[in-house]
Amino acid sequence: MEEPNGFAEVATIINDMELEGQHNNEEERESTEINYSRNRTLSSTSVAIVGAKVSHIESLDYEINENDLFKHDWRKRSRVQTLQYVFIKWISHFWSAFLLEVWPPSSVSQSKISLVTNSALLYFMGFAFFAGANFLLTLVAAFITVYFAPTAAGPGVPEIKAYLNGVDTPNMFGATTLFVKIIGSIGAVSAGLDLGKEEPLIHIGSCIACLLGQGGSDSYKLSWHWLRYFNNDRDKRDLITYGSSSGVCAAFRAPVAGVLFVLEEVATWWRSALIWRTFFSTAVVVVVLRIFMDYCKSGSCGLFGRGGVIMFDVSDVIVRYHFVDIIPVVIIGVIGGLLGSLYNHVLHKVLRLYNLVNEKGKLHKLLLALSVSLLTSICIYGLPFLAKCKPCDSSLSDSCPGTGETGNFKQFNCPDGYYNDLATLLLATKEDAIRNIFSLNTGNEFQVISLLIFFLLYCILGVITFGIAVPSGLYIPIILMGSGYGRLLGIAMRPYTKIDQELFAVLGAASLMSGSMRMTVTVCVIFLELTNNLLLLPITMLVLLIAKSVADCFNPSIYEIILELKGLPFLEAHPEAWMRNITVGELADVKPPVVTLEGIEKVRRIVEVLKYTTHNGFPVVDGVIPELHGLVLRTHLLLVLKKKWFLNERRRTEDWEVDEKFTWIDLEERWGKIEDIAVTKDEMEMYVDLHPLINTTPHTVVEILSVAKAMVAFRQVGLRHMIIVPKYQAAGVFPVVGILTRQDLRDCNILNVFPHLAKSKSIKKGN
């Protein structure tokens, strides 16, 4: 990491929310610098920036909670119920696919632009209309985002990535978020902001899948019980995976890229079955898409069907590169990588600046969005006046100056027979701009100065637009920047190579995408599916690899930067090298002592434990010779208190007593807070038999395990709690040494307590 203070900043925001005890501890730390390992406790404040404010986040239970109730229920489930489960699981693919297709085409933006470019509305009137429309659209988008669903702002992909890693970001996949994301994204894209609809579509796909999974929205009391089968973290994880791949597929019309996106970028766990389920989702999306297009060919759906399945078709380009052309290709890759990492760096700074603005209140966020919109309108409308009008080349078949909505040669302020090349690029929807800059045989269409203005403008807009409070995506801005850069490089290298100019634009876009997002296979397949030219594959691959390798020297990918900025506790795939020098036992030592419960516990103790700790799982230890029984979850304890399932005496319950009280649907719910539950004084003296609720097979490790291995196991198996047991077998030794959670295994938290570890050699082995 180039920017270690990225996290520090979140930490300052977070500090206000920490417990007082933590602060005292901080002060102690100063005075006893040497005896580091005992006087500090491992902090486990689980807060992160969600939307634009700091919230508590929770981990997810991906592990199957194998308690008696689960086993019982699962044996009881009839064949029919199981089939229903499987059937609904498959059907849900179709639904998310269908819903994703209802993406309104960017007709708003289109008609607005055609009004400006083709009618008499020029100069001030034109600008007033153009900027006013943009302003209003931005206002709508930003207003609903700021006031109804702040989590809908931004791309949403980092949060999906965190969810699949096991971090639950609150309000991320709710019905309000979905609604705001759809409307806000349409508004923001139509407003001509330098944003893409791609990442919002991925987020929308995940939201739909998640809502389907929990059988409707809880907050709107719209839920179907027969869909509740998936209201558990494991099934939701799968559904969100399918949803995000469908999103990519719908955004780029690229089914294979959807599968790869999930594999390369967002998924933490992976299995063979996941691949083909994801593939199924994207296949459904693409088949539905084709049917829609077939239907829309007649023009009855606006601009939707235009362009067919391939968005930026360059399949007609004859790929004329040879061995010597590897040199320009390497140059594209290297510069693309440098630019990509520079973009990440600058964007990181801007996002931190925006965070400060956002803290000042909702109005500030709104004003920020509106001023960006105004600036965008001014630039996009004003800059084309700087370009010299170019005479039309009569040898080309395209009508020039174009009269249609999407023409390649825009007249704008030029006389007949001339066209304004900068207006062609700027006064178009983003997709048309890309199509224009990728289009064939246009080597001389654009002037260097126009391309330079285009490139610089989108660099600036790309940096300042992303952080405002509207749903936004980075793909389109980066492709725009990259294609501009590619064309410019192409013109600079024209004397030395035979590669076409439009090919340079494609490769430049690919290199910048790889330099900023650090995806390789996915970007390669996206470009393959976008441009439909398989012969480009070898050089595209080369460019992507070079750009990624170069950029990796400077900073992590943009999504990782955002994850870190937000403070989401993402567990990396590889442990740091110094984690081999510390055992889980040593980590457990610096944590507060573990809180355990007995198999049959007093209600008073349960209430106290829930009130005075924030833990989400409690080991159950019982017997004359203390014996580890398993783990009981906070949510299940709350369920017991809520259902008042108390006993008068200290005894074990029978199976039928349990069945009457709980269903498997109850077990998967999250049961609110302890403060909301009233327990009378009499009830406090009663007992609860926890046995039916205990997960009897929790994952445990012996205290001698190294933190490196513990972290790998934690991530790979998808744990939420890892119980540490002692290596000694002597009377009086308590069978539980401690309990580790995601936060305890994060490198920054460990280094806070054991700063000497960072000094040991830190080269990752086997990365």
Place this chain on the structure above:
Amino acid sequence: MEEPNGFAEVATIINDMELEGQHNNEEERESTEINYSRNRTLSSTSVAIVGAKVSHIESLDYEINENDLFKHDWRKRSRVQTLQYVFIKWISHFWSAFLLEVWPPSSVSQSKISLVTNSALLYFMGFAFFAGANFLLTLVAAFITVYFAPTAAGPGVPEIKAYLNGVDTPNMFGATTLFVKIIGSIGAVSAGLDLGKEEPLIHIGSCIACLLGQGGSDSYKLSWHWLRYFNNDRDKRDLITYGSSSGVCAAFRAPVAGVLFVLEEVATWWRSALIWRTFFSTAVVVVVLRIFMDYCKSGSCGLFGRGGVIMFDVSDVIVRYHFVDIIPVVIIGVIGGLLGSLYNHVLHKVLRLYNLVNEKGKLHKLLLALSVSLLTSICIYGLPFLAKCKPCDSSLSDSCPGTGETGNFKQFNCPDGYYNDLATLLLATKEDAIRNIFSLNTGNEFQVISLLIFFLLYCILGVITFGIAVPSGLYIPIILMGSGYGRLLGIAMRPYTKIDQELFAVLGAASLMSGSMRMTVTVCVIFLELTNNLLLLPITMLVLLIAKSVADCFNPSIYEIILELKGLPFLEAHPEAWMRNITVGELADVKPPVVTLEGIEKVRRIVEVLKYTTHNGFPVVDGVIPELHGLVLRTHLLLVLKKKWFLNERRRTEDWEVDEKFTWIDLEERWGKIEDIAVTKDEMEMYVDLHPLINTTPHTVVEILSVAKAMVAFRQVGLRHMIIVPKYQAAGVFPVVGILTRQDLRDCNILNVFPHLAKSKSIKKGN
């Protein structure tokens, strides 16, 4: 599994190798059927069919063995050495890529065929020449395979899959195997057998990568020490992954499919970094391929450059399907799935039959291969005589009858102006046959009867050829069968659909491939990259999904069938549902008591333990209060004995003493057998300090963990040994309950001991 006796048969072969004790136990089992859980022991015979004979197999150590020596060495490694490691790791991609390209084109086969079809050599003389050449080529291929490297027979993909799962098949990635695989595969393909070179290429890629990893071949004393960095199971796993993806890329000229093949079919562990490294490998292969092709365009390398990067280009076909065409597409998928699973079923039977023949000796294997070759020659040469000569259609641009080596219209026995359509399909290299059947505007080229003969012939050949003792691949036979089936179906459905005949051929091939191999994304991308028609994507996806879903109802994929036939202990991704009802403690109970060592151990005891057990890891328990120290590996004990690193008294060694004796290279070697090591009587009474060798951080679980979770953890983390510790903490309880290995977690082994588990409900949850 439709065929539960698949494994049973291996078991009978295996039984002969089992210990006597095991047999006694089997007899006991009969008499005490009720008290099942105590009187049986969990069998852990680790044998499988390797090549064609039963051998002992071992598991691999993918876990980092964190002992003192490792840590010490790793701290000591200089910056330069680390850079060297990283550099060589990257360079190795290039090498494997380069070596793969030296694949000789099928010129042999081509020139042989052109001699037969275009010269005067017809009837008996032609046949004698044709069959004789085939016979000789098969003889060479089968002879070297049978006598030098039996492991080179077959596709090799199941063994790669097993390796990446953690099972080491002996002699699978050696230099001899590589050599035999290359020569044998060239021979077998040139002999016109119904085999493909694709899977052998994948195996060759893995062999090269593995040999590079261990710095040359040990058996030929050709090794470079500075390459020894990767001579450990972890790095070799990565290299084999890259190698196999390069193989796919070289075979199909399909880089993206190479990455996906690894992800979908062979890899067990996966991480984001793996994707992009694999992508790098395939990118290098494809760039090198392009350079070769550029160079070969002039024809200086025979037929190699022909066809360009796209093998079976159908990009010119205009895809004219509509919504109603979904019905024929569904029919293709359903029948393809049925045929695919039927093929798997029949092939399974034939392979079991061949196993019986193979057991009889090497000569039998050779004779089997030769008779298949003779039969193939007779059919391929004889059947075209049955076809009626068709008059040439003068409206086509292709010369007819073709005179070149690869023409679409073969004259064979027909008069001028006529062509023999069956000869066009049969008397060609397999690649040309596919190209001919995929080629455009040939709706009327082939007669129904010719296609029927073609389809039936390749069904029979595809079933009988695969199991013979030569390197063989299944892709090409299945594509041949599938394209024939597709064409036939296309003709049958011509009145009802507007889909082109050649499209039917492509879809038929895809459906059969998906029906037999059950890969979806990979096959989809292979076909995309083979045919270069992105517009086919939606229907190809649909066909693949339907075919896979249908076929999955009947039997597992062909590779899984082969894995099971060979008895390789592959760990599935999902535990069986009944595994939740049994804990690892119960499993440990039915195993023989665990053998442990002390931290400072007598040489005599070490020798005895190594002689009388076959375990590969021993827990070290020590101290007055017994305490678990870690795990020591058999190979390290052998190393100590071999280096005679003994102490006269019972004491701990110093660091410098250890460093003098061992290097990290020693630690990664496999050190042969205990029988080969001589220890004198005096030495027997000396001591060994095991502490520097102990893996102090082994993975441990508490005995209450369910087998289902243990299996997931075992597979996900990539373990070889899993130590079970008790849940009680009382004096006198031994700190190790047992130790689990891969074999103990296999469902068939557990069910042998606990047969009642299978009767409990067996629906997988969360699959």
